[in-house]
Amino acid sequence: MKARLVITPHLCTGCRTCELACSFTHGRDGKIGQSRISPLNGGFSDIHIPVNCLQCEDPACVKACLAGAISFNEKTGAYEINQEICVHCLACVAACPFGCSLVDNQLNIVVKCDLCGGDPVCAHFCPSKALTYKQLQSKAVGPK
Amino acid sequence: MVTLRINGKLVRAKEGEMLLPVLQREKIDIPSLCHHKAVEPYGGCRLCMVEITKQEWSGRQNMVTSCLYPAEDGLIIQTHTTALIELRRTILDLYLARCPDTPEIQKLAAQYGVFQTSYEQVAKPDDCILCGLCTRICDRMGFGAISAVNRGHKREIAPPLKNAPPDCVGCLACALNCPTKHIQYTDCGFTREIWGRKFELLADKQTGRPTITREFADYLSTHRDIPRDYFEQNDESHRKETALILGKIAVWNREVPQ
Numbered sequence: 136m137k138a139r140l141v142i143t144p145h146l147c148t149g150c151r152t153c154e155l156a157c158s159f160t161h162g163r164d165g166k167i168g169q170s171r172i173s174p175l176n177g178g179f180s181d182i183h184i185p186v187n188c189l190q191c192e193d194p195a196c197v198k199a200c201l202a203g204a205i206s207f208n209e210k211t212g213a214y215e216i217n218q219e220i221c222v223h224c225l226a227c228v229a230a231c232p233f234g235c236s237l238v239d240n241q242l243n244i245v246v247k248c249d250l251c252g253g254d255p256v257c258a259h260f261c262p263s264k265a266l267t268y269k270q271l272q273s274k275a276v277g278p279k
Numbered sequence: 280m281v282t283l284r285i286n287g288k289l290v291r292a293k294e295g296e297m298l299l300p301v302l303q304r305e306k307i308d309i310p311s312l313c314h315h316k317a318v319e320p321y322g323g324c325r326l327c328m329v330e331i332t333k334q335e336w337s338g339r340q341n342m343v344t345s346c347l348y349p350a351e352d353g354l355i356i357q358t359h360t361t362a363l364i365e366l367r368r369t370i371l372d373l374y375l376a377r378c379p380d381t382p383e384i385q386k387l388a389a390q391y392g393v394f395q396t397s398y399e400q401v402a403k404p405d406d407c408i409l410c411g412l413c414t415r416i417c418d419r420m421g422f423g424a425i426s427a428v429n430r431g432h433k434r435e436i437a438p439p440l441k442n443a444p445p446d447c448v449g450c451l452a453c454a455l456n457c458p459t460k461h462i463q464y465t466d467c468g469f470t471r472e473i474w475g476r477k478f479e480l481l482a483d484k485q486t487g488r489p490t491i492t493r494e495f496a497d498y499l500s501t502h503r504d505i506p507r508d509y510f511e512q513n514d515e516s517h518r519k520e521t522a523l524i525l526g527k528i529a530v531w532n533r534e535v536p537q
Contacts, residue, residue, distance in 0.1 A: 144529035173518055177526020184522040184529070198503045201420040202317040202452075219316040222416055224450040226499060229491040229510050234517025 137212030138270045140248075140255050142185055147265035149174055149183035153257035160256045161246065169239035171248040172257055185257070185266060188235040188248035190214060196247065199230035211253040218244055281352040286359070298345035298356065299327050307358055309345065310367065310387055312458040313410035318419050320346040323410035324458075325370050326387075330357040342366065368393055374408055381406045381459045401432075406461035409434055413453035413462060421502075422446050425453065425474065443476035449492040483513040 154170040161168030177184040190213055197205045197214060204220035205227065207213075216227075221244070227236040228245060236247045248255075250268070258268040281294045285305060292301045297320055302309050313323035322344040329345045332338075332355045342363070345356075357363070371388040375396035378384050388394070413436060414426050424447035428437045438444030449471050454462035464473035469489050471478040480489035481496055490496075496510035512520070 142525075144525060145533055175519060175522035177529060178523045179526055179530055182526040182529050184525045186518045186521050186525070195505050195509060198505055199499050202416075204317065217316070222315075222317055222420070222452040223455045224420065224452045224495075225491060226450065226495065228514050229496070230499060230505050231514065232506075232509050232517060233521045234512075234514035234519075237514060 138253075138268055139190070139212065140187065140250060140258060141267050141269060141271070142187065143265050143267070144177060144182060144184050146263045147174070147183040147185060148263050149176070150262065152260050152262060153185055153266055156256045156260040160251060163242055166241050168242065169237050169246055171235070171237065171246055186233065186235065187257075188214070189233060190248075190250075195230040195232060196227035196236050199226040201226060205247075208249070211250045213248065213250040213253075215249040216245060216247055221245055281350050281354075283350055283354045283356060285356045292350040294351075295349045298329060298343075298348045298350060301350060302327075302329070302345055302356075302358065309358060310390075311346065312383075312387075312408060313412050314346050315412055315416065315456060318412070318415040320344075321411055321415060322347045323412070324408060326367055328363060328366055330360055330363055331355065332357075364391065367391055372396055373398060376400050377404065378406050378408060378459060379404050381408075381461075383459050384408070406459045407436060408459055408461075409436070410458065411436075413457055416452050416456055420450065420452055422448060422450075422498075424448075438474045438476075441475075444474050447474055447476055448495040448498050449473055449476070449478035450495050481510055483516055484511055485516045485519075486513065488513050488515075 151174050153172050154174055157170040157172050158167045172185050172187040174183055174185045194214055202220055202222045204217045205214050206217065208215050223245065228238055236245060239246050255268050258266045280291050283290050283292055285302065290301060290305055299309065299311060299314060310326040311324065312326060313321055325344060327345045328342050330340055330342055332340045333353055368391050371391055371393045374384050375388055375393060376398040379396065379400055411427060417423060417425050424444040425436055425438050427434055429435060451464060451473065454464045454473060469480045469482060471480060471492060478492040478494060480492055483490055490510055490513045496507060499505050500507040
């Protein structure tokens with residue numbers, strides 16, 4: 136079982152530190168990057184949800200990528216976009232049912248969470264420990 | 280792993296790997312227009328030529344396109360000899376005769392000291408260098424909507440019979456990856472036009488913003504088993520919906536004692 140980025144919504148204060156950390160980590164050429172994580176309101180005034188790539192088991196982005204640019208990284212357990220192979224057809228952006236493949240309009244690339252190569256910066260900076268990167272004992276099981 | 284000697288420096292590379300990725304990894308400035316990692320190498324632009332030799336070749340040298348030549352043990356590669364620079368100047372000179380007003384070609388030619396073509400300019404200049412990257416990417420995506428037609432000086436990239444291509448889905452991969460930005464398209468509101476064919480973009484149900492073309496969504500849902508209704512929302516409203524659903528679960532978890 137790979138380590139996962141665990142989101143605990145009732146601890147999240149909506150401070151948006153994760154978004155800042157993500158933008159500054161993924162910038163290039165003196166520009167900040169598009170944040171892969173977006174803290175949104177969860178429908179109730181005190182519930183904030185940092186929506187991030189869930190690294191699905193059977194991801195729609197990989198199925199939609201006709202150029203074969205998205206591959207699974209065995210080391211980190213993340214699906215990563217190879218920017219050299221990506222042909223910018225935006226199929227993954229349209230296909231992701233959680234909206235976690237994004238277009239970086241400044242750098243003109245398609246981005247998604249790659250868990251920062253096995254050491255997610257958002258989890259380091261989260262002041263309330265709503266985002267943690269840890270080894271899980273078992274898989275999440277859906278309702279029977 | 281094999282050992283190469285590039286400009287006198289020993290470099291390790293995987294066996295069978297093409298030379299151009301190795302040169303780019305070593306940060307050697309090799310001009311290349313038609314190379315893309317998503318597709319097989321093609322040798323269309325001829326700008327990535329290098330000079331190769333081996334110790335046992337007794338002084339014989341050969342000029343090859345580095346994107347098409349696999350790495351072998353003991354290969355000695357020169358990337359910037361006088362003959363190579365002269366060759367690249369000639370190729371860029373010929374490109375300038377064909378595409379005199381293309382900024383990408385002008386910039387590259389100026390780097391090699393060519394500012395004006397010494398050949399006769401073609402009657403109807405355009406931006407296409409016929410590298411075939413658009414057709415290769417279209418084939419890689421599985422559509423094959425465009426291809427090179429005619430031969431010799433009449434050669435050009437066009438859809439079948441120069442009509443609106445029936446297999447095109449309007450993904451814009453050809454236009455966005457064109458090294459000289461020759462392929463024209465219009466993307467205005469909910470209509471997109473490329474290769475003379477008009478496409479209608481799907482609208483997001485909540486915000487009313489365009490997502491992808493109807494044809495592309497149909498292709499992905501039939502060939503790749505992605506539910507069709509995924510494409511009727513853009514990424515922003517997908518994220519909002521995810522937040523609302525996860526918010527409900529969070530409230531439910533809070534109210535139900537563990």
